[in-house]
Amino acid sequence: MTPTLYEWAGGTEAFRRLIDAFYDRVERDDLLSPLFPGGVTEEHRAHVTRWWAEVFGGPADYTASLGGYERMLAHHRDLNITPDQRRRFAETMSRAADDAGLPDDPEFRAAFVGYVEWGTRLALANSQTGAEVVEQAPVPQWGWGVAPPYQPS
Numbered sequence: 001m002t003p004t005l006y007e008w009a010g011g012t013e014a015f016r017r018l019i020d021a022f023y024d025r026v027e028r029d030d031l032l033s034p035l036f037p038g039g040v041t042e043e044h045r046a047h048v049t050r051w052w053a054e055v056f057g058g059p060a061d062y063t064a065s066l067g068g069y070e071r072m073l074a075h076h077r078d079l080n081i082t083p084d085q086r087r088r089f090a091e092t093m094s095r096a097a098d099d100a101g102l103p104d105d106p107e108f109r110a111a112f113v114g115y116v117e118w119g120t121r122l123a124l125a126n127s128q129t130g131a132e133v134v135e136q137a138p139v140p141q142w143g144w145g146v147a148p149p150y151q152p153s
């Protein structure tokens with residue numbers, strides 16, 4: 001059976017390393033730090049870790065205990081994210097994956113940046129004041145897409 005991206009990455013601990021590495025960079029970043037005045041809290045890091053773990057096939061904790069898609073959406077509304085901030089966010093995620101020692105095989109990283117590209121573009125659109133948004137939806141489930149790990153039959 002093909003493992004989930006969550007299992008391949010190394011489970012919740014690996015996602016926590018990723019999110020810590022990401023927000024450590026965000027706190028030093030000229031374009032992104034203004035979105036988190038006073039720094040990125042432990043609570044925010046813990047919540048976002050649970051979001052990512054769920055999306056990549058881990059426990060559905062963000063849905064079960066944190067308010068699911070609707071809560072995530074509410075946090076992005078009216079942030080008015082700019083295209084430069086979105087691009088920096090996406091680049092910073094890739095760097096954080098290296099910092100955190102996530103698997104760097106082509107299959108995993110293709111799926112990873114696919115989600116980052118998709119999610120950041122949605123976040124930018126949903127963050128614009130007056131945007132028409134999808135109000136309710138499940139937390140997305142991301143998979144390997146067209147390039148799962150090769151398993152000779």
Ligand code: HEM
Nearest residue numbers: 035044047048051072075081085086089115116119120123
């Ligand atoms: C793959 C893309 C993204 C994902 C998965 C994501 C995930 C999340 C989640 C789950 C939360 C809520 C945390 C909680 O429950 O407490 C959140 C909040 C937030 N996100 Fe994102 N986000 C993405 C893209 C972005 C982008 C592109 C930006 C800005 C450049 C951004 C800025 C923020 C900010 C500032 C908050 C906190 C807002 C507040 O405290 O009210 N996010 N994000």
